[in-house]
Amino acid sequence: MTDPNSSRLHHAPNPWALTPLVVFLLSYLVVSIIAGDFYKMPITVAFVVSSVVAIAISKGGKLSNRIEQFCRGAANSNIMLMVLIFILAGAFAQTAKAMGAVDATVNLAMSILPGNLLATGIFLAACFISISVGTSVGTIVALAPVAVGIADKTGMPDALMLGVVVSGAMFGDNLSFISDTTIVATRTQGCNMNDKFKVNIRIALPIAILTGIIYVLIGSGVGSGYETGPI
Numbered sequence: 001m002t003d004p005n006s007s008r009l010h011h012a013p014n015p016w017a018l019t020p021l022v023v024f025l026l027s028y029l030v031v032s033i034i035a036g037d038f039y040k041m042p043i044t045v046a047f048v049v050s051s052v053v054a055i056a057i058s059k060g061g062k063l064s065n066r067i068e069q070f071c072r073g074a075a076n077s078n079i080m081l082m083v084l085i086f087i088l089a090g091a092f093a094q095t096a097k098a099m100g101a102v103d104a105t106v107n108l109a110m111s112i113l114p115g116n117l118l119a120t121g122i123f124l125a126a127c128f129i130s131i132s133v134g135t136s137v138g139t140i141v142a143l144a145p146v147a148v149g150i151a152d153k154t155g156m157p158d159a160l161m162l163g164v165v166v167s168g169a170m171f172g173d174n175l176s177f178i179s180d181t182t183i184v185a186t187r188t189q190g191c192n193m194n195d196k197f198k199v200n201i202r203i204a205l206p207i208a209i210l211t212g213i214i215y216v217l218i219g220s221g222v223g224s225g226y227e228t229g230p231i
Helices: 015-035 043-057 063-074 077-098 101-112 116-132 136-154 156-174 180-189 193-218
Strands: none
Touching: 015 043, 043 063, 043 077, 063 077, 077 116, 077 136, 077 180, 101 116, 116 136, 116 156, 116 193, 136 180, 136 193, 156 180, 156 193, 180 193
């Protein structure tokens, strides 16, 4: 007697199923050979390209269903989806930095604010950048040299300006929709991103406003020695 469900376990061989693997190998090898260095091509980029191809050629209906099917086939769906978001969020952050968005944001804040609000301006810039790129460490790395340069020109303590950068970076990282901690918290606890944001903003925003006021008081009497670049 044959099992009526046994037919579900057999699939006809399809060479198209190997397309993502071929794309992965070609994208990595071709770019590496052209560049003359196998370390020039990040393997995560080849992974993302092949993943996009795999999702595009899959038969799962809507895009959200295809992504869920891809994540479930690769590993635990929640973990795999977080990995994909982490990679894409990192790519977004690096792209924003490479195109000058971080420098433009700092220059915009510094060109608007007077000298006694330089600390507050760096704080606001750190908040905005960290919310946008979803990484506190990346924000600190990008703004720390600027903050130290401003401290040297204005006579403000280096430790204070670095503290301004760190506090703003932590504020945005806590609220960003593409932050790794936010993604892990919502995916593991089964709650919506909007709900976490609404709860966190009620806690973080009053403290951020109070912190900004403290920075205004600390920076009173400080002259502007920072020359802004192009926005």
